Amino acid sequence: MYPFDYHRAGNVADTLTLRASLADARFLAGGMSLLPMMKLRFASTPNIIDLRDCEELRGIEASYEVVRIGAMTRHVDVAASADVQAAIPALAKLAAGIGDPMVRARGTMGGSIANFDPAACYPAACLALGATIQTTGGDIEADEFFIGVFETALKDGELVTGAEFPIPDAAAYAKFRHPASRFALVGVFVARFGELVRVAVTGASRSGAFRWAAAEDALTESFSIRSLEGLKMDHSEMNGDIHGDNEYRAHLVEVMTRRAVLETLESAPAA
Ligand SMILES: Cc1cc2nc3c(=O)[nH]c(=O)nc-3n(C[C@H](O)[C@H](O)[C@H](O)COP(=O)(O)OP(=O)(O)OC[C@H]3O[C@@H](n4cnc5c(N)ncnc54)[C@H](O)[C@@H]3O)c2cc1C
Numbered sequence: 001m002y003p004f005d006y007h008r009a010g011n012v013a014d015t016l017t018l019r020a021s022l023a024d025a026r027f028l029a030g031g032m033s034l035l036p037m038m039k040l041r042f043a044s045t046p047n048i049i050d051l052r053d054c055e056e057l058r059g060i061e062a063s064y065e066v067v068r069i070g071a072m073t074r075h076v077d078v079a080a081s082a083d084v085q086a087a088i089p090a091l092a093k094l095a096a097g098i099g100d101p102m103v104r105a106r107g108t109m110g111g112s113i114a115n116f117d118p119a120a121c122y123p124a125a126c127l128a129l130g131a132t133i134q135t136t137g138g139d140i141e142a143d144e145f146f147i148g149v150f151e152t153a154l155k156d157g158e159l160v161t162g163a164e165f166p167i168p169d170a171a172a173y174a175k176f177r178h179p180a181s182r183f184a185l186v187g188v189f190v191a192r193f194g195e196l197v198r199v200a201v202t203g204a205s206r207s208g209a210f211r212w213a214a215a216e217d218a219l220t221e222s223f224s225i226r227s228l229e230g231l232k233m234d235h236s237e238m239n240g241d242i243h244g245d246n247e248y249r250a251h252l253v254e255v256m257t258r259r260a261v262l263e264t265l266e267s268a269p270a271a
Pocket of ligand 1: 026027028029030031032033034035036051071072097098099100103106107108109110111112114115117119120121122154158159160161181182183184
């Protein structure tokens with residue numbers, strides 16, 4: 001790890017003032033992605049600004065239409081939240097399936113979406129649910145927020161403060177886990193809002209999580225497993241590595257989509 005200076009402020013306003021006074025700095029949330037990358041020297045920064053004292057970034061609120069999750073809310077808290085379990089059980093399940101107990105006890109929702117690891121779970125939920133990402137610069141729709149691998153619409157010094165997840169009629173997340181890291185080799189989040197269906201895939205593509213338009217169209221036409229018959233994911237766009245080549249990942253996308261649709265139907269049959 002290269003040397004760095006450690007800073008910390010008591011609230012968001014002071015954190016932004018501190019950030020503005022430093023030429024180069026990175027925010028620290030749970031440290032579950034940033035610190036390993038720094039230890040391996042894949043990332044370095046002269047200044048770390050710890051967000052741990054920004055209490056206003058923590059918490060979960062549910063209304064009739066949306067669930068809002070503060071950026072510093074840990075995965076374990078999302079998984080255990082009665083509000084999330086009642087409103088969007090698929091989101092609670094997603095959080096419960098992230099990494100291992102230590103990752104869930106330290107990693108945060110905001111850190112996950114700001115980092116935009118191509119195999120992270122939350123970006124799929126954000127895209128499929130049509131989440132609004134709240135930042136110190138304003139609101140950004142999920143479709144506009146995720147740009148490319150480890151690249152988001154966040155500007156230098158901009159902080160994610162939370163995300164609002166619209167409550168669907170039914171949803172499910174099917175993940176084929178990497179057996180060691182538990183990251184998604186492929187994860188598919190399906191959400192149904194009335195007849196409209198959104199499908200987002202993570203882990204599979206070289207450019208990070210994406211929406212699968214052909215599956216959305218087929219499922220919006222008729223929400224059933226049969227609608228997916230014959231639907232193929234283009235493997236030339238898929239990622240390939242020692243854990244699975246691109247054809248394998250394309251196949252997994254098709255299988256995980258069917259599983260997610262089945263689970264969605266079991267949780268709330270389509271009208
Ligand atoms: C062994 C292991 C297994 C894992 N398995 C999974 C998995 O199955 N699924 C999954 O989705 N993830 C997985 N993760 C990643 C985990 O979810 C991380 O917690 C998450 O990616 C980053 O969250 P963090 O709070 O630790 O962020 P940090 O590591 O602190 O920060 C990550 C990046 O985001 C920036 N950042 C953090 N918070 C903010 C903010 N509020 N505003 C702006 N920028 C910010 C930081 O500057 C940094 O660049 C795993 C990690 C490990 C180590």
